[in-house]
Structures are given as structure tokens and as C-alpha cells.
Amino acid sequence: MPATSPSYPPRRRRTHHRLLTAAAGIATAGALAAALPGTAAAGEHHGKPGGHGPSRYQDVQLLSFNDLHGNLEPPTGSSGRVTEVQADGTTKTIDAGGIEYMATHLREARKGNRYSITAAAGDMVGASPLISGLFHDEPTIEALNKLGLDVTSVGNHEFDEGAAELTRLQKGGCHPKDGCYTAKKFKGADFRYLAANVLNEKRKTPLLDPYWVWRKGDVKIGFIGVTLEGTPDIVSADGVKGLAFKDEVETINKYAKVLQRQGVQSIVALIHEGGFPASSSYNYDCDAPGAGAGISGPIVDIAKNVTPAVDALVTGHTHNAYVCTIPDPAGKPRMVTSASSFGRLYTDTTLTYDRRTGDIVRTAVKSANHVVTRTVPKAADMTSLITKWNALAAPIGNRPIGYISADIPNTGTESPMGDLIADAQLAYAKTLDPSTSLALMNPGGVRAGLTYASKAGEGDGVVTYAEGFTVQPFANTVNLQDLTGAQLIQALREQVSGSNTDAPKILQPSAGLTYTLDWTKTGADRVVTDSIRLNGAPIDPAATYRVATNSFLAGGGDGFTTLGEGTNDLVGTDDLTALEQYLTANSSPTSPIAPPAADRITIVQ
Known part of the structure; x- marks a missing residue:
């Protein structure tokens, strides 16, 4: 998708x-009742006096x-x-x-x-x-x-x-x-x-x-x-x-x-x-x-x-x-x-x-x-429908792909789930090109977080393929491209400017990329350019950086036109596979992965 x-x-x-x-x-229902001839109260509607035809x-x-x-x-x-x-x-x-x-x-x-x-x-x-x-x-x-x-x-x-x-x-x-x-x-x-x-x-x-x-x-x-x-x-x-x-x-x-x-x-x-x-x-x-x-x-x-x-x-x-x-x-x-x-x-x-x-x-x-409370009886026909399709999906969906130590939520300007996905894409990108420096993930592509509590048939902390699919259902590919430092800075500024001015889209950064987002300022200035660091070093506008994104961002989606200008493209596997590989490599039942701290972006309000 x-x-x-x-x-x-x-x-x-x-x-x-x-x-x-x-x-x-604004007229109230009572005002309406007074305005409608012969109407005693809301919902009491009358037709012709003494008649039995449809009400007006x-x-x-x-x-x-x-x-x-x-x-x-x-x-x-x-x-x-x-x-x-x-x-x-x-x-x-x-x-x-x-x-x-x-x-x-x-x-x-x-x-x-x-x-x-x-x-x-x-x-x-x-x-x-x-x-x-x-x-x-x-x-x-x-x-x-x-x-x-x-x-x-x-x-x-x-x-x-x-x-x-x-x-x-x-x-x-x-x-x-x-x-x-x-x-x-x-x-x-x-x-x-x-x-x-x-x-x-x-x-x-x-x-x-x-x-x-x-x-x-x-x-x-x-x-x-x-x-x-x-x-x-x-x-x-x-x-x-x-x-x-x-x-x-x-x-x-x-x-x-x-x-x-x-x-x-x-x-x-x-x-x-x-x-x-x-x-x-x-x-x-x-x-x-x-x-x-x-x-x-x-x-x-x-x-x-x-x-x-x-x-x-x-x-x-x-x-x-x-x-x-x-x-x-x-x-x-x-x-x-x-x-x-x-x-x-x-x-x-x-x-x-x-x-x-x-x-x-x-x-x-x-x-x-x-x-839609869950305290009412379940509709039997819907239960049958879910049972039917779950049976078809079970061989794929129930397969464990990783383990977590606590909920990894998809909330906040920078979310733990978004950071985890960015880290997974960076790790995968490095297997294709060890020179890859960072990864960026669009927030709208993160559809849910991961929940620690078990579902039927799995233990606490187990992440199944079905849960991973819910987080990343689009089958985007992980793409690598070269961007100059100036382009990278501009891409970060596009989070809060241009078509994203009124409803910012904050990219989720991989570990090592840090900067300050100042909400007291306006437009692109909300990204404090001097604060942008990669592994502690300032971004060099003249240098070239190898950047991993999904194919949607690599095509300039979500208003990130600068990300669509990258060069030396390399297309990898789908993003869910990258997440699965990362969870498998970095977690086990005895050593589950912990939620990222979501501290890569410093917020000033």
C-alpha cells in the first residue's frame, strides 16, 4: 500500500x-415547538387537524x-x-x-x-x-x-x-x-x-x-x-x-x-x-x-x-x-x-x-x-466475520517478531514509536550502505503504537506480525539517497513551513540526530538551525549525507519537496520488514527492547 x-x-x-x-x-428545540403550529414538544408532529394522513x-x-x-x-x-x-x-x-x-x-x-x-x-x-x-x-x-x-x-x-x-x-x-x-x-x-x-x-x-x-x-x-x-x-x-x-x-x-x-x-x-x-x-x-x-x-x-x-x-x-x-x-x-x-x-x-x-x-x-462502549453484547454476525478472516490471517499474523518491555506509544510531537521505526530503518539502511548517516520517518506513516499487554495466544511483551502490520500497513520501501547538509536543514525547516505551516508534520528522527524546536517562534524559524547536530557535530551545509526515508518521503510527500530532490537513490525492502528485522535482532523474551526516550527533539514552548 x-x-x-x-x-x-x-x-x-x-x-x-x-x-x-x-x-x-440559535433557536432551541423549545423555540421550534413554539414555532410549529400545533406542536406540543419536539418529536410530536401533527398533520391536518382531525386527519390521519402523514404529519407535516x-x-x-x-x-x-x-x-x-x-x-x-x-x-x-x-x-x-x-x-x-x-x-x-x-x-x-x-x-x-x-x-x-x-x-x-x-x-x-x-x-x-x-x-x-x-x-x-x-x-x-x-x-x-x-x-x-x-x-x-x-x-x-x-x-x-x-x-x-x-x-x-x-x-x-x-x-x-x-x-x-x-x-x-x-x-x-x-x-x-x-x-x-x-x-x-x-x-x-x-x-x-x-x-x-x-x-x-x-x-x-x-x-x-x-x-x-x-x-x-x-x-x-x-x-x-x-x-x-x-x-x-x-x-x-x-x-x-x-x-x-x-x-x-x-x-x-x-x-x-x-x-x-x-x-x-x-x-x-x-x-x-x-x-x-x-x-x-x-x-x-x-x-x-x-x-x-x-x-x-x-x-x-x-x-x-x-x-x-x-x-x-x-x-x-x-x-x-x-x-x-x-x-x-x-x-x-x-x-x-x-x-x-x-x-x-x-x-x-x-x-x-x-x-x-x-x-x-x-x-x-x-x-x-x-x-461505542464494550459493555454491550457483541453482534454475533460480526463475531463470525472476524473469526472467518482471522482464521485466514492467523498463519501470518500470529508469528512473533519481537519483544518489548513496556508500551511503545505513538503519541507526542516526537513519539517513542516513531523513533523506534526511524532507528529500524537506519539499521536496515546500513546493511545496504554502511555510510548511511540518519533516517527520517513521517509521523502519518506511524499508524499505532505497540502494546505490552498480551492478546489471546501470546504472552505479555510479545510483538506479532499482525501488530507490526497495524503500525506500518503501507508497504513503503526504505529508500536511501544523498542530501547535502543544506538540503537536510531545509527539509527539517519544511516540517513547520510551506504547506506545513499551520499543521506541522514533525519527522521522527533516528538516534544521533538532535535539534531544538521552538514553538514561540513562527514558520521555519521554529526549527533552531544552529541546534541541529548529528552525533554531536553540527550539520555541514556543504557536506553530503546518506539519508534513509520511506518511498513516500523520498518522493517529496507531505510537503517535503527537498526530500524529493535527493540523488544516488537506492531502493530497499519494505518498511515493515525493516522493523521486523530490527525487533528480531535487538530483542528476545529475556531481553526485550525498551521504549525510546523520545528526547531527540528539544521542545521550547
């Missing part, structure tokens, strides 16, 4: 805005989630927990996620709701654990079919294996190289993938359907799906070959008009782009008085410019949780939601449909995020 950037890259040509707390004039107002349930990334089994470590703010202001963490539990929660939520839609905002697949990634994410598509997903936008990860593979996931068929994994031919997705802003460069037409209309009786709601315009910057060139990615706002506004011309007035945008709430708690109320900064990031700019014809925005990509209102171009509040990632949350939104106008009563929209 091709490489990917972090799940929250910056957007170009847009500045990030801060959304202040609750927008003035119909509540439609919209269940949504995003960024599942093939996490069928409960994610581990911090990836499998959410933070909940308590009534007294304290917080607690809750174990969350797992498709067996998500199915139970969604099925329970749908009970009593005849008008219910399930939608998603992209990255259903890609960067997936072994149980799904080993089989080109067919297991996840099968699970989403069983889950009752109706529609999703594409995300950047849907392009990890290219347009042809995405089309196969939608339409079905055996993999062109690996063939069929089971006796039954893969049937593809029962749900619709929407890609309104992804065009075939030659034909200038959308790769997949741009929109879809859900209908039940006389109620109809249109969905427009887009991914972030910057997808080519965070997916390998092969993954987006022959495709053009257009502006999200312009695309949504275009197809909103198309839907309106077809008589569809109720519209929801599924957008694989997101924001950054002021709190990490999933139930943080960013509209509450005194809530602080609310939400920032690319979605704010998008939401403020998407036509008022769109009634709600379901978003993703940043892996954050929020339920916020952001003013539309007319200044009226509009609901914008995101349900974290990895199946840990789902969003339940009530859309009140007005049969007389065919539109959503925006002032009545209510929404909340809910935890």
Missing part, C-alpha cells in the same frame, strides 16, 4: 479561523461515523479509548471501538426509528490492521454491508491502492493480482461511495457518483460526498494517477444546485475534511457559553462558505470528535459533526423534515456523539 501523511494535513489557500462559542440567535414534520435519524480505517477488532492502547468530561468538570477515559460493539450500538439506536439513515465521511478503509489490510480491505466492506451503511464519501485513504482498486471495492470482483480469498466472489459495497470532487483527468467526470438521494415514502434527502482537495499531497503518486481533486466548497455548491433542480431540498454534505475542537473530550459542548475557542481548522472555512442549501455537514479526517454549529454564508447556524476515528464513536443526529417545503427545519436539528 502507498504511504500516507498524517490524518490532519493543512489546507492550502485557506487560513484557519477560530469559531467563537455559540452563535447568537417528520424526524429522520442520521447515524454517522468516520475514519474507521478497517478497525474491525477493538483498537488497542490510546487508539481504543475516548475521553469523557464529567458533570464536575473532571474527565475519565472509556475503552471504545470494535465492529462487534458498533453493530450492536447502531442496531439498538435504530429501534423505533422507521426513518433512519447511516452515513460516513470517508477513510473506511486504508491504513488498516492486518485482518483487513492483508485482504485489500474486503473484510471491512463486508462488515459495513452487514452494519447497514447506506452511503459514505471517499477519503484520502480510499486512494491508497489507486482508483481501480477503489472501483473494485464499490463494484466487486476478485483482486486482480491476489485473486479470490474465499469460495465466494467478492460482491463489493452495498452502500454508495460518493466522490463528487474527484475527476477522471481525461474525461473530466466524477470517478464515482457525486451524490445520492435517500428516499422513504415522500421523504427524500440528498447526500453529496467529497474528500479533501489536498489528497494528492498525502497519497502516493500511483494512488492518484489520472485523477484531479477539486475544491470542496465549489463542488458541494455545484451539486446542491443539481439536487435542488431535481426537487431535493434537504441536503447533507459528507466531507472528508475536519477541524480541531478546543477540548479532546468527545462530549465537549463547543456551543456552550464560556466554552472557549469552539473549533478551528479547515472545516470552519469550508462550513462558512458551503451554500445554505446544505442542511448539515458530516466530517472527518482529523480523527477528532465534535458536534458544533458553524454559521453558513447567510449567518445562520448549521450543524457540523465528527465522530473521532477507529469506530470509537457514532453520531446520532435528528433532522426534522418539513413535508410542505421538502426541506430540513434547521433550527430543530439536534445531534450528539455516543461512545
